[in-house]
Amino acid sequence: MASIIKQRKVVADNWQLLKPQAGGGAPPIPESGDIIVPLAVWLDQRNALLSRPGRLGVWLGGDDEPALIAEDLKNFGVVAVHFPQFTDGRGYSLGRLLRERYGWRGELRAIGDVLRDQLLYLSRCGFDAFALREDQDLQAALCAFSDFSEAYQATADQPLPLFRRRFLASPDGMEWS
Amino acid sequence: MYIYDEIDQRLVEERVAQYRDQTRRFLAGKLSEDEFRPLRLQNGLYIQRFAPMLRVAIPYGLLSSRQLRALAYIARTWDRGYGHFSTRQNIQFNWPKLEDVPDILAKLATVQMHAIQTSGNCVRNITTDHFAGIAPDEIVDPLVWCEVVRQWSAFHPEFAYLPRKFKIAIAGGEQDRAAVQVHDIGLQARRGPDGNVGFRVLVGGGLGRTPIIGVVVREFLPWQHLLTYLDAILRVYNRYGRRDNKYKARIKILVKELAPEVFRRKVEQEWAHLKNGPATLIIEEIGRIERRFTRPGYQKLEPIAPEYTLELGRDKGFANWARRNVHPHKMPGYAAVTLSLKKTGVPPGDATADQMDAVADLAERYSFGELRVSHEQNLILADVRQSDLHALWQEARTLGLATPNIGLLTNIISCPGGDFCSLANAKSIPVAEAIQRRFDDLDYLHDIGELDLNISGCMNSCGHHHVGHIGILGVDKQGAEYYQISIGGAQGNDASLGKVLGPAVSQAEVPDVIEKLIETYLARRDSDEERFIDVVRRIGIEPFKEHVYGLNHKATESRSRQLAAA
Ligand code: SF4
Numbered sequence: 001m002a003s004i005i006k007q008r009k010v011v012a013d014n015w016q017l018l019k020p021q022a023g024g025g026a027p028p029i030p031e032s033g034d035i036i037v038p039l040a041v042w043l044d045q046r047n048a049l050l051s052r053p054g055r056l057g058v059w060l061g062g063d064d065e066p067a068l069i070a071e072d073l074k075n076f077g078v079v080a081v082h083f084p085q086f087t088d089g090r091g092y093s094l095g096r097l098l099r100e101r102y103g104w105r106g107e108l109r110a111i112g113d114v115l116r117d118q119l120l121y122l123s124r125c126g127f128d129a130f131a132l133r134e135d136q137d138l139q140a141a142l143c144a145f146s147d148f149s150e151a152y153q154a155t156a157d158q159p160l161p162l163f164r165r166r167f168l169a170s171p172d173g174m175e176w177s
Numbered sequence: 178m179y180i181y182d183e184i185d186q187r188l189v190e191e192r193v194a195q196y197r198d199q200t201r202r203f204l205a206g207k208l209s210e211d212e213f214r215p216l217r218l219q220n221g222l223y224i225q226r227f228a229p230m231l232r233v234a235i236p237y238g239l240l241s242s243r244q245l246r247a248l249a250y251i252a253r254t255w256d257r258g259y260g261h262f263s264t265r266q267n268i269q270f271n272w273p274k275l276e277d278v279p280d281i282l283a284k285l286a287t288v289q290m291h292a293i294q295t296s297g298n299c300v301r302n303i304t305t306d307h308f309a310g311i312a313p314d315e316i317v318d319p320l321v322w323c324e325v326v327r328q329w330s331a332f333h334p335e336f337a338y339l340p341r342k343f344k345i346a347i348a349g350g351e352q353d354r355a356a357v358q359v360h361d362i363g364l365q366a367r368r369g370p371d372g373n374v375g376f377r378v379l380v381g382g383g384l385g386r387t388p389i390i391g392v393v394v395r396e397f398l399p400w401q402h403l404l405t406y407l408d409a410i411l412r413v414y415n416r417y418g419r420r421d422n423k424y425k426a427r428i429k430i431l432v433k434e435l436a437p438e439v440f441r442r443k444v445e446q447e448w449a450h451l452k453n454g455p456a457t458l459i460i461e462e463i464g465r466i467e468r469r470f471t472r473p474g475y476q477k478l479e480p481i482a483p484e485y486t487l488e489l490g491r492d493k494g495f496a497n498w499a500r501r502n503v504h505p506h507k508m509p510g511y512a513a514v515t516l517s518l519k520k521t522g523v524p525p526g527d528a529t530a531d532q533m534d535a536v537a538d539l540a541e542r543y544s545f546g547e548l549r550v551s552h553e554q555n556l557i558l559a560d561v562r563q564s565d566l567h568a569l570w571q572e573a574r575t576l577g578l579a580t581p582n583i584g585l586l587t588n589i590i591s592c593p594g595g596d597f598c599s600l601a602n603a604k605s606i607p608v609a610e611a612i613q614r615r616f617d618d619l620d621y622l623h624d625i626g627e628l629d630l631n632i633s634g635c636m637n638s639c640g641h642h643h644v645g646h647i648g649i650l651g652v653d654k655q656g657a658e659y660y661q662i663s664i665g666g667a668q669g670n671d672a673s674l675g676k677v678l679g680p681a682v683s684q685a686e687v688p689d690v691i692e693k694l695i696e697t698y699l700a701r702r703d704s705d706e707e708r709f710i711d712v713v714r715r716i717g718i719e720p721f722k723e724h725v726y727g728l729n730h731k732a733t734e735s736r737s738r739q740l741a742a743a
Contacts, residue, residue, distance in 0.1 A: 063416075087215055087298070089338025093415050096335055101450060117199060117208075117216055121334035147195040150184050152328045154456040155335070161404075162184065162328075163462040164455055171461070 003138055005119070005130040006107070008145055010138045013131070015057060015078060017111060030054075036080050036109075039064045042072070050075060059111060062090035070102040078129070079104055083112035092125045099126035099156040116141035120148065126156030178241050178471050178547060179324050181289045188332065189286045192293055196220045197279035204276060219299055219337065221292030222278055230597065231270045231278060232295040233285060237305045237323035237347075238266035238550040242537035245548065247288040249533035255281050260533070262518060262526040264590055264641055265344070266304050266550045267295055271597055293331060298339045300330035300411070304346045306354040307551040311559050313507045316366040317374055319349035321467050322403070325458070326364075329404050336411045340418035341426035343411070344383075347376075351670075356552070358382045358390045358672045359644060361428045362410060367397060375399040380410060380440070381432035384638035388674045389429050392437040394444060400463070402448075404456045409448035413440070473545040473560045478510025482563035495570050497619065498581040503566060512563050514544075516556040516573055517580040517588065521613035524606040525591040526554030535576050543569050552641075553590055555583065586628040586695075587613045590641055594634030594651060595658065601634035603651025603658035608632055608687050615688040616695075625695055628709045629668075644668040646710040647694060648675040649687065660687050664694065664721060665713040676718050679726050690725050697724045 004013040015034045018027040018041070026041050029052070036057035042049060049056055057078035058069060073079070079098060081091040091110065098104040109129035110122050116136055123145060132138060154161040160168075181189070196216070203213040221232040233248070240248075248268055252260045255277050256270045263269055273281060285291055294301055303326050305319040306312065326345060330336075336343070347364045348355040357363025363379035375397045382391025398406050410428075417435075419425045432440045489496045504513040516536060518526050528536070536556055540548045543565050544558035551557055556578075561569060573579040582588045589612065592598065594605025609632055616622055631645030635652075642648030648663040659681035666675030682690055697720055698709045713721070 086212070087338050088420060089298075089336070089340075090416055090420075092335045092338065093412050115212060117212070118338075121332075121337055124334035148188060148191050148332065150188060151334070152188075152331060153333055154454070160455050163459065163465075166465075167459060167461050 002131070004109070005132065005138055005141065007128055008142060010142070015055075017059070017080070017131075034077065036078060036111075039068065043068065046072075057109075059109075060091075060094055062088055062094070064094070066094055066097045066102060073102065073104050073106075076106065078107040078109055080109040080111045080131075081127070083110060083114055086113045086115050086118055088113075092121065095122065095125035095127050096156050100159075116144050119144040124151060124153075124155045124157050178239060179236075179320070179466070180469050180471060182469065185328075186286075186289065189289070189291045189293070192220075192291065192332075193279060193282045193286050196282060200276065200279050215297055215338070217275075217278075218297035219294055220278070220282065221295040222273075222275065223296060224275075224599075228272045229275050229278070231273045231281060231292060232263070233268050233270070233290060233292045234295045234302045235266050235268060235290075235550050236327050237303055237309065237320055238307055238552075239320065240548050240550065241288075242541045242546040242548070244288045244290055245533050245537040245540070247284060247290065249530040249537070251281055251284060252530040252533065258531075259527055259529045261524070261593060262528065262550050262554045262556070264526075264552050264554060264592070264639060265302060266307075266552055267302055268550070269593070271593070296342075297337075298341050298343075299337050300333060300339075300343045300345065303327050303330070304344070304355060304360075304552065306348055307549045307557050308354060308504065308513060308559070309349055309549075311506050311508070311511075311513055312349065312352070312354070313505060314352050315349040315507075316351075316368060317349050318467075319347045319355070319366065320470065321463065322347050322349075322364070322366070322400075324466050324470075325403070325463065326407070329407065329456075333411075335408075336415060339411070339415055340420045341423070341428075343414075343428070345407075353670050353672075356641075356644070356668045356672070359384055359388070359641075359668070360391065362407070363391050364403075369397050369399060373399060376403065378406065378410075380444075381427075381429035381437075383427055383429045384641055384643050385427065386424055386636045386638075387427075387429065388638070388643040389433070390672055390674070391429075392432060394437070394441045401458050402452060404458060405451040405454055406444075406448055408451055408456060409444050412447055413443045417443070471547075473547070475508045475511065475560070476562070478508075478562065478564075480509040482510055485563040485566055488567040492567070494581075495567055497623065498570055498579055499566065500623075501581045501583045501585060502579070506560070508560075510563050512561050512566060514558045514561050514566070514569060514573075515551065515583045516558065516578040517582055518555050518578070519582055519588050519613075520577050520580045521587065521617060522610060523577075524593070524596075525589050525609050528556070532576060532578065536578070539569065539572060539576075553583075553588060555588070581619070582622065584627045584629075585622050586616050586625055586630055586647075586691075587622060589613065589630050589632060590645065591632040592634050592639035594632070594640075598634055598639075600637060601651060602636075602653040603634055603660060604684070605632040605634040605640060605649075605651060608649060608660065608684060611684070611688050612691055615692060624705075625699070626705065626708055629666075630691070631666075641668070642666070643674045644672060645675060646708075646713070647691065652681050654681060658684060660684065662687075662690055662694075662725075664718055665710065667710050673714075678718060679722055693725045694721055697721045 034055040055077040059080035223230045346355040346360040359382040364376040378395040379391035549557040589609045591609045595601035632649040633640035633642040644666040650661045661681040663675030
C-alpha cells in the first residue's frame with residue numbers, strides 16, 4: 001500500500017488513482033474500492049460512478065476548470081490536482097479556487113510530480129494531502145512545512161493577510177511583532 | 178530606507194536557512210540539477226558561462242551606506258573585488274562559488290537584504306523611478322507602494338511557478354521615469370475623480386524578443402484594491418499563460434493571443450470575486466509602512482545656494498558636470514547627484530569594492546547615508562545640499578565617478594554580454610568601450626546632447642536596446658558576432674521601440690556606424706534644442722540609413738528582394 005503525507009503525517013493510502021489510457025480513452029472502472037477518476041470520466045459517467053460501491057474522488061489537470069465540479073463536491077471523498085511537472089504552477093491557483101471560491105473542505109491532494117521543496121507553498125494554497133513522487137523521502141519531507149513561520153499574504157490556509165492580523169492585534173500602532 | 182520589523186527580518190533569515198539546506202542536499206546528490214534549478218534561481222543564483230552569478234535584490238533601487246558596505250564586503254570576500262549594477266536596480270556578482278552562496282545570503286540578511294525572487298519564473302524585484310520621493314511632480318511616493326507590493330510578492334505561494342518571469346514597475350506620477358509601459362505590469366499613480374489616489378494599470382509591455390508597449394487594462398484603480406487586482410491579473414496569467422514554449426510564455430503573448438479586451442474581461446471577472454476581500458488594503462497598513470521609512474531631516478535652505486552659483490561661474494569642469502549630473506529636488510536648496518559608473522574603459526555599471534566603500538562614505542557625509550541605483554546603472558545621491566556640490570564633485574572626481582555624461586551618448590546602458598552571459602550572441606562591453614573611446618571629446622559630446630545608447634548581447638534585451646535612441650543588439654551571423662543597429666527607441670511617457678537600420682555590422686564597424694548616425698543628426702537638426710530622437714521622429718530613418726550604408730543600399734535591397742522573389 002502506498003504512503004502519502006496527510007495533514008503533516010505520513011499515512012497509508014488506499015485510494016486508487018485512475019488515469020486515461022495510453023490512447024486517451026477512459027480507464028476501466030474497477031468494481032469496488034476507492035477510486036480517484038479524471039474530471040472527464042466524472043463528467044461522462046457520473047451516474048454509474050455514483051451507484052458503485054466504494055468511495056469516489058476526482059482529479060483535475062492543470063487546464064481543467066474547477067467550476068465544473070463546484071456543485072458536485074459533496075459526492076467526493078477527495079479532490080486531487082495533478083502536477084505534470086513540479087515547475088507547472090497552475091495547480092496552485094486551482095487549489096486556492098477549490099478552497100476559497102468553491103468551499104471544498106475535504107481532502108485536497110496534490111498528485112504527480114510532487115516534491116519536498118514545493119510542499120509548503122502547496123499547503124498555503126490549500127493542499128493538505130500529498131502523494132509525492134516515488135523517489136521522495138516522506139519522513140524527511142515533513143520538515144518542509146516549517147521552513148517559514150509567517151507569511152504576508154492572504155491564502156487558503158490563512159485567510160487574513162499579515163497586515164490585517166496586525167491591525168486586529170493592535171489597531172493604533174500596527175506595530176505588532 | 179524601509180526598516181525591517183521583526184517579521185520581515187525573521188522571514189529573510191528563515192529563507193537563508195531553507196536555502197542552506199537545499200544547497201546541502203544538492204551537493205549531497207539528493208536534489209537533481211533540474212530540481213535544484215528553480216530553487217537556486219529564486220535565490221538569485223544563475224550558472225553562467227564561467228561561474229555562477231548571484232543577483233542580489235536592491236528593492237526599488239534604494240540602499241543605505243551600511244548596505245553598500247556589506248556589498249563591498251561580499252565583493253571582496255567571495256568575489257573578485259567588484260560588482261555589476263544591472264538595469265533592474267539590482268547588483269550582480271559574477272564569481273561566487275555555489276557552496277558559498279548561503280553564507281553570502283546570511284551576510285545580506287544582517288543588513289536587511291536578500292536575493293529572493295531575483296530570478297526564476299516568479300514576481301521579481303519591484304522597480305521604480307530613481308528620483309522617487311524627491312521628484313517635484315509626484316502624486317504619491319512610489320517607494321511606499323513598492324514596499325507594499327514587495328511584501329505581497331515575497332514568497333507569494335500561488336505565483337512562484339508562473340509560466341515565465343514577471344516584472345512590475347511603479348511610477349509615482351504622470352511623468353513616467355520607471356518605464357511602466359515596458360513591464361509585465363506597470364502601475365502609474367493618478368488621482369481619481371474625487372481626488373483620491375489610485376493607479377493606472379498597464380499589462381503586457383516588455384522588451385525581449387517580442388518588444389511591445391503595455392495596454393491599459395484599467396484607467397483608474399483605487400489604491401485599496403491594488404493587491405486584489407494584482408492577484409486577479411497574476412491568477413489569469415498563471416492559469417492561462419502559455420507553458421509550451423518559453424518564448425511565448427510572457428504575459429504579453431497571452432494578452433495578444435486573447436486580445437486585450439478579452440484579457441481585460443477575464444481579469445475583471447476574476448477580480449469580481451476577490452474585490453473587497455481580506456487582501457483589500459487598509460489605510461493603517463499604508464501608514465505603518467510609510468512610518469517605517471526613515472526620511473532625510475532636511476534643513477530649511479534658500480532655493481539657490483550662493484556658493485553654488487559662484488562655483489558654477491568659476492569652474493568650467495564643475496559646471497559641465499553640474500549640467501549633466503545634478504538634478505532638481507523638491508526641497509529648496511537641495512539637489513540629486515548622479516555618480517557615473519560609465520567611465521570609459523570600465524564596463525558600464527561595474528563598481529569596485531573600494532568604490533562602493535567610498536560611495537558609502539560620500540552618501541553618509543553628503544546625503545543622509547542613503548543612495549539609489551538607477552536603471553541606467555549609475556548611483557545616485559538623492560539629497561545633497563547645493564552648497565556641498567562642489568566639494569562632492571571634487572571627491573567624486575578622484576574616485577573616477579564624476580564623468581559628466583548623464584543623458585549623453587557615453588552614458589551607455591549595457592548588459593554583461595558575451596564576456597559573462599552564457600545566452601549571449603555577442604560581447605557588449607568591448608562595444609561600449611569602443612564607442613566611449615570614439616566619443617571621448619567632451620565638448621563634442623555635450624554638443625550632441627541628450628542621447629540614450631543601449632546595448633544587449635542577445636534578444637533577451639537585458640540592455641534595453643529597443644528603447645535606446647540608438648539600440649545595439651548582438652546577433653549571430655554564421656557563428657560570428659555581429660551587431661544590429663536600431664534607432665528611434667525611447668522610454669518614458671512617449672515610449673517607442675527602435676527600428677532596425679539595416680544589415681548587421683561587425684564589431685569593428687560599430688563606432689563608424691554610430692559616428693555616421695551622429696553626423697546625419699548634426700547635419701539635419703533644426704537647432705541645438707532638437708535632440709537626436711526628435712530628428713529621427715521628424716525625418717524618419719531613411720536619411721540615416723543612406724548615410725550609413727551608402728546611397729546604393731536601396732538598389733541592393735531591391736535586388737535582393739527580386740532574388741528572393743525569383
Ligand atoms: S541580453 Fe542576452 S547577453 Fe545580455 S545579459 Fe541578457 S541574456 Fe545575457
